[in-house]
Amino acid sequence: MRTKKTKIKFIILLILVGILLFTAAFAKHLTPYDPYEQELANALAKPSAQHLFGTDRYGRDMLSRVILGAQTTVFSALALVLIISVTGTILGMIGGYFGGKIDDLIMRISDLFLAFPGMVFAIAVAGVLSGGLKSAVIALACISWTKFARLARSQTLTVKEMPYIAAAKLSGCNGMQILLRHIFPNIAGTMIVTAMLDIGTMIMELAGLSFLGLGATPPMAEWGSMMSNGRSMLQTCPWIVIAPGIAMFVTVAIFNLLGDTVRDMI
Structure with missing residues (x-):
């Protein structure tokens, strides 16, 4: 019964993620208005039938900017998670399998980043x-790969002691063949689940840097930047902050729930 419920939950969340990714991919075709078109005569308009999420200080439709912001925020976070998970997994596997000076070097570099x-x-x-979305991705990649490296290393240290690894060595497989054919397939599940659980975290951290002015720069539609631009009007025009905030909350919740469900299934 529990397995059946988990599968149903997984399918529902997978559909929601599919809708979210579809919206992000085709955001420019789904916006009811031009997200960058300014209409100062209609600035700070309250939510209405014409503008469901209201307008910002420049009269730009908030719904359109939230939809376009999904493209910037979600795809930047996915690219970041891909970079740190692949980089960290490769370095962790190499260090864990070969050991010695290579392992010491990778772990000391990891310790250096973890010291701050x-x-x-x-x-x-x-x-x-100098800021910008690319700078934010690079900055977060510098500090986030260490978790994947340490996890992959610990998993590799366990797997390389298994009897089938010894059999692979006796059959003539070299180190890279063993890593790719025998070790990676056995740790891939753990790494994938960790990466999926990290998507929500990376969305929040990218938005945090943009909120501080070190990520996406105006007029780019990005949820953290949009919340930052509207924070001074939170009491008078709360929809400017609430709209991207709700979008971020829902997106992070969906990815976190999907990661938890995949972890339960695996």
């Missing part, structure tokens, strides 16, 4: 790189 508070280090890196 994550978000503070990301802010410093993004600031040095």
Whole structure:
């Protein structure tokens, strides 16, 4: 019964993620108005039938900007998770399997990045790189790969002691063949689940850097940047902050629930 409920939950969440990714991919065709068109005569209009989420200080339709912001926010987070998961997994597998000086070097570099508070280090890196969405992705990638590297290393250390790894060595497989054919398939499930659970975190952290002015720059539609631009009018025009905030909350919740469900299934 529990397995059946988990499968149903997984299918529902998969559909929601599909809708979210479809919306992000075709955002420019789904917006009711031009997200960048300014209409100062209609600035700060309250939510209505014409503008469901109201308008911002420049008269731009908030619904259109939230939809377009999904493209920027979601795809940036997915690209970031892909970078850190692939990089961290490769380095962790190499260090865990070969050991010795290679392992020591990778782990000491990892320790170096872990020695600083994550978000503070990301802010410093993004600031040095002069801001922008690419700078934010690079900054977060610098501090986030270590988790995947350490997890992949610990998993590799366990798997490489298995009898089938010894059999593979006796059959003539070299180190890279063993990593790709025998070790990676056995740790892939854990790494995929960890990556899926990290999507929501990366969305929040990218939005945090944009909120501080170190991520997406105006007039780019990005949820963190939109919330930052409207924070001074939170009491008078709350819809400017609430609209992207709700979009971020729903998106993060969907990805986190999907990650939890996949973890339960695996």
